[in-house]
Amino acid sequence: MIINKRKENYSKWYNEIIYKSGLAEFSGTRGFMIIKPYGYSVWENIKYELDKMLKETGHQNVYFPILIPKSILSKEENHVEFFSDGCAVVTHSKMIKDNKKLIVDPKHKLQEELIIRPTSESIIWKTYKKWIQSYKDLPLLLNQWGNAVRWEMRTRLFLRTNEFLWQEGHTAHSSKEEAIIETKKILDIYTSFSKEFMAIPVLQGIKPYMDKFHGSEKTYCIEAVMQDGKALQIGTTHFLGQNFSKSFNVMFTNFNGKKEYVWSTSWGVSTRLIGGLIMSHSDDKGLILPPKIAPIQVVIVPIFCNKKNYIINETAEKILKLLKKNKIRAFYDNRKIFTPGWKFNEYEIKGIPIRINIGINEIKNEKLEIFRRDTCTKHYVHINDLKNYIKKLLDKVQNNIYKIALYRTEKSIIKIDNFSDFKNHLNKTGGFILAHWDGTRNTSRKIQEETEATIRFIPSCYEKEDGKCIYSGKYSPQRVVFSKAY
Template sequence: MENKRKENYSKWYNEIILKSELAEFSGIRGFMIIKPYGYSLWEMIKKELDKIFRQTGHKNIYFPLLIPKSILSKEKEHTDLFSEGCAIVTHSKIKKDQEKIIIDPKSKLKEELIIRPTSESIIWSIYKRWIQSYRDLPVLLNQWGNAIRWEMRTKLFLRTTEFLWQEGHTAHSTKKEAIEETLNILNIYTDFSQNFMAIPVLQGIKPHMDKFHGSKTTYCIEALMQDGKSLQMGTSHFLGQNFSKVFNVQFTNMNGYKEYIWSTSWGISTRLIGGLIMSHSDDRGLILPPKIAPIQIVIIPIYKKKNFSIIDEHANNILNFLEKKNIRTFYDNRTQFTPGWKFHEYEIKGIPIRINIGINEIKNEKLEIIRRDTLETICIPFHFSINLIKKLLCDIQKNIYQKALHRTKKYMIELDNYHDFKNQINDSGGFIFAHWDGTKNTGKKIQEETEATIRFIPFPSKEKEGKCIFSGKKSKQKVVFSKSY
């Protein structure tokens, strides 16, 4: 790795993505190519989350990519949010004119179509057909797809114009049930981030000026990256009856009366991969938690031409044994690359465990194992038990999480003095707990002076009266400030 975290964090981040072959620039601003290794990582995230959603009663569905402008514009707050970031389809045909491709002016659409920035509007236009009675509720849907939102400042995985994501949409007969769903999803995201991605997060509520437009309350999880900045990892929105009233979607309750539906929406995106990189990686490359690593173990043969067949046979035996035990294993038997070159490649790609096998290992009936998280070398019996490997993977997962947790706790700081606040933000960043007077204007002034924003109001709420760190006005509780991505 040419770039170091402490010297140039942004270049270090990009270099890891490019050299580990997660993604690359497409040549179109804001659009990236997710390469096979990066996409397999997204598939691991998708696989594990999808399993959880199915277990909680959610069903996958797919809605159109294009939304008629008249439908999107029905919900004013929702439209305002995306008014400057929508891609619009205006014509349906192209043609050649003197070897140039131009838009066919005769193919102008009667109504312009918006490439979805999110799907609430089109989903609610359909719910009107699907829901008439309390017997039709709840509706628990999830969609895996993509979305487009024009971004002014783009960064691979973190902020791209097009991104892959998961968006859940549910409809309920009562307010209580909808709020419970919102919080249940928040806890699912929290558990997934911590137990699968090894990224500790804090739960919170977005301040009123930053909540999802069209929602009553936006809950979020935020994680602290190695450079002291915060990253929003997922959001879960209690929409109330906003969309059902706009689209006039009512149901007949058990008493025969008409009511508007209560609803939620929630989502995560390929931004999680950016969070994974910035949470765990070092100056050698990626470090991946075993639970979501596409490859958990890589086997490298150390050979000379005359003994390759012997080593190859033993390596394949180890590969077959591990695969039968459901350990995601790759045996790199390519002969055009040296073992040293392969060591470097898989170090950059963050494979949790590397097994080296050569003639010496075969003679001594011991294997050399290298942990990516600590770079520790361990010798294990040639005929090892699978429990030994599973325990090692478990230890790596725990160690990666504990390291990130220690960093997060170290930079969770409570401050009451604005001078100290500015010094902390500029020096080390972190999650700063401080009182805020609840006004948008104060939040804006703090951001202008420090680049820090109110990331969330801690949830569950712990009210403790004090004075706003900036204005000195009364405040009911502390909120969390941080610079962010």
């Protein structure tokens, strides 16, 4: 299976990797995808590891309905205004046959239209009104794993689909300070998860006021740069202030016996993370998956020779048992309908971190051929040393994948003060550009119109620096990060 080269057509390369590795495909309903078993296994591993991190910090999982009454969604004005264009609406509860065709039954029109959730703040805060009465009920640290629907004009697998899987956290607090600490804590959890498990380095920052989550006081984000120089938003956390508690009249009695509105946060990541994995690490041969997220960490491929296949099979089964005993996700592909060469190609496309090849010669010499997907190199290891070697090698692969991505990220960050240089750099290289902005919506809009670049975030990892706006020449108190983005 030949894959288009990244430099020739990045978009086609991305789509082909998804299809040929068996991650996902479009369903036939515009903008909705089918996540295939292999792709869903990647999501399950992401979910498992991130869920552990959230639970370790005191968060509990919960589930709220996918259908939200329109009157409830409408309560927070800024919130509903932002999501109104992309909402899917349920109007009827029954269909009937008419001339052998299914039609909506006009007699079963709903008394109130229901919105398929684009996000859950509204339904959750309606419920919090019942759950929160006193400071003793706070903090409330809840997280939901589910799906959401937001109608999109243009869709791309994993990156932007009408329906996506995600987690969304919704917390309630007794003070502003506690809510802000929570917002930043989750951002740090997302940052650690991205680095440690997905091997994707990210930069933290705050969204400019015109791009913050509608209904929030402040939106924090982490962003990564992909191999084509475009940015990808990995995750966001929102300090909601008292906006939703005021909209839904959620008050609590504080320690002094006085009533006040609850402070809140929300935050989430989605199946967009899988798109980030693909674009951050993969090459022209297919996927490259970090071992900590890979559904299969080691695949064993037998080199059958007809006469002594049973010996190869017995050895492979022992190795499989050994690896699984040591909690390594291993798979033995003993199918005879495919050649070893076909399997090699298949598992390179799927991005399996390590491949062990076993033939009669390897058994005689007691040395196994080990193939690393990240470097596409082979090594020979004595069969008795395999257990410790594989464990260490998985760590080396994980670290190497991260180092490559980190080098690319650091190389992509540049300071620019001239708008002509700004445009040239975006067209040739891309990446993160640190440049001054005068803080106006009009200037950011004009820059986007001329270059397609947007302000991705106001960085928190760089000291403030006075200067002049890259576009207007007006005063700017600090640099912001510009990039073309997905």
